[in-house]
Amino acid sequence: MKNEIERIQNGEFVRSETTFRNWVTADGLPGPSGIGGFKAEPGRYHLYVSYACPWANRTLIFRKLKGLEEIISVSVVHPYLDERGWSFQDYPGSTGDPVNHFDFLSEVYRASSPGYTGVVTVPVLWDKQQGVIVNNESSEIIRMLNTAFNAFAKTDTDYYPETLRDEIDAVNEVIYNNVNNGVYRAGFARTQAAYERAYDRLFDTLDDLELRLSRNRYLLGDQVTEADWRLFVTLVRFDAVYYSHFKANKKRLIDYPNLWAYTRELYQVPGVSDTINMDHIKYHYYASHHSINPTGIVPKGPVIDFYEPHDREKV
Secondary structure (H helix, E strand, C coil): CECHHHCEECCEECCCCCCCECCEECCCCCCCCCCCCEECCCCCEEEEECCCCHHHHHHHHHHHHCCCCCCCEEEECCCCCECCECECCCCCCCCCCCCCCCCEHHHHHHHHCCCCCCECCCCEEEECCCCEEEECCHHHHHHHHHHCCCCCCCCCCCCCCHHHHHHHHHHHHHHHHHHHCHHHHHHCCCCHHHHHHHHHHHHHHHHHHHHHHHHCCECCECCCCHHHHHHHHHHHHHHHHHHHHCCCCCCCHHHCHHHHHHHHHHHCCCCHHHHCCHHHHHHHHHHHCCCCCCCCCCCCCCCCCCCCCCCHHHC
């Protein structure tokens, strides 16, 4: 199996494309990619996630926001990632694999696709009925959770409303390239030039977002959308991990008044803090990335109070 931090081209980190791109839909008919056959049903699907991973964190947030905890079950991997990949070893906050009883996430991939030799990543949406991976692309999984399971969800709030889709997509593209993936491009860069390009794009974008959030409560105005949650998962990890570990150290999140208050507001949305495990986050990054932190020592700090009043309702 391939390790994602080894995918370097010309000194730059290049993220591999995800492999499994089927869709769960309310009626089982083809989804946006034209691939269907997976009908939304309670108890049928299972999420494999890591608390450490921002991409997996997206799916946990949407599962929580939509009230799907009793509809879609979850397994949490061990936060340490070695050459064998994500494991189901025992660790506080990890769950093992009660569905398939595997030891490693790679076994889930091979169970779905015998002989699979590609990249093994989280999140994974698994169909317990057919015994296959439905999808391992977080941006698509959150859209399935947003609408496909509405018949069973506790809320029908739409975080990707049709009237805002073009704007959401445009904002997502900038944030993904320069922030979500931008921190990885800085952290895993293998040349000074590649690092500085990623660093400059990251902080230019954060500066733009700080200005945007001085005028808008959320990225697209007064309504929380998918774009906000996609940005949030990077911001909530920024000061604890990316600022030091990935050398994204021009400014801390707490040095941006609007971004910092915005992050606190989203963190304080009921249930969202349940999806954030800072122990898993710090352990994974500092202990697993030996090329960046050879000693594997995990810092005790920083102390961050995400419950400090945010006052964003005044914007």
